[in-house]
Amino acid sequence: MSDVLDYIPVSLSYRFQEVQANATNRLTLPNGGAGFKVPTGYAFHPRMIHAELDTAVTAQSIALSVAADGVAVSGLSVTLNASAQVAVSAQRPQVVKIAAGAVVSVVAVAAPGFTPTTAGLDVVLSGLLIPV
Amino acid sequence: MSNELTFQDGMPITLVFSKANVEPNTTTALTLPQGGVGLKVPTGYAFHALLISGESNADISAGTGIFKATANTTVLTNGPSATLSDLVQVASGVMRPHAEPITAGKIVGVSVVTDANWSANTVDLDAVLVGVLLPA
Numbered sequence: 001m002s003d004v005l006d007y008i009p010v011s012l013s014y015r016f017q018e019v020q021a022n023a024t025n026r027l028t029l030p031n032g033g034a035g036f037k038v039p040t041g042y043a044f045h046p047r048m049i050h051a052e053l054d055t056a057v058t059a060q061s062i063a064l065s066v067a068a069d070g071v072a073v074s075g076l077s078v079t080l081n082a083s084a085q086v087a088v089s090a091q092r093p094q095v096v097k098i099a100a101g102a103v104v105s106v107v108a109v110a111a112p113g114f115t116p117t118t119a120g121l122d123v124v125l126s127g128l129l130i131p132v
Numbered sequence: 133m134s135n136e137l138t139f140q141d142g143m144p145i146t147l148v149f150s151k152a153n154v155e156p157n158t159t160t161a162l163t164l165p166q167g168g169v170g171l172k173v174p175t176g177y178a179f180h181a182l183l184i185s186g187e188s189n190a191d192i193s194a195g196t197g198i199f200k201a202t203a204n205t206t207v208l209t210n211g212p213s214a215t216l217s218d219l220v221q222v223a224s225g226v227m228r229p230h231a232e233p234i235t236a237g238k239i240v241g242v243s244v245v246t247d248a249n250w251s252a253n254t255v256d257l258d259a260v261l262v263g264v265l266l267p268a
Contacts, residue, residue: 011147013147048143052164090143
């Protein structure tokens, strides 16, 4: 497949309900899937992450990061807190590459004492598949 | 934050929205899968809505429902639109870039505008909005 296109833009929607404090919450695709598996011959380059809580934060904060096989990767992240119910961040390609075979997802690390634990999260993650 | 997303023709973004039980003669905002309102345009960029696709899980027996892109819930005048009606359960529409860019800080969403004859009050609606982020 790597000969088909120079790059393939990909946008993914993730969600999570009832964020737990002092925990790493792994978001899912809308119907519960773990994420997007990077195809052979490509690497996934995260470009933009957008996060939104359906309820304002009343204590502490929650940090959202791109993950490979459930483990956060450095680089692209956003933090939601009492003054930021929506946040967006972007980065250039080639900064972070998630290798073929890995499952791309989003994890949310809520600080101890984070509230409300009834909050729902929506995340849009966009990136590029670039041949390796 | 600026220019991180720049490449050949902008950074394409695809957004998925849904809503159930839309009333007639209303403008109703669809939501992201967990209920969020939409995408906040990052600083330094504008969002150009290019394509919208709307779908109902059952036939619209009377009236029309028009899917439109929104900025802070205000329907774009020159954005793409897609109209569902009797026997048209899926529709799409396109628009050129730069027709009506949504500026940084605003929330990109989708609304459906129903007329007074809309009789599909119990259907489930899905919409896909495709656009590009271009440096402002």
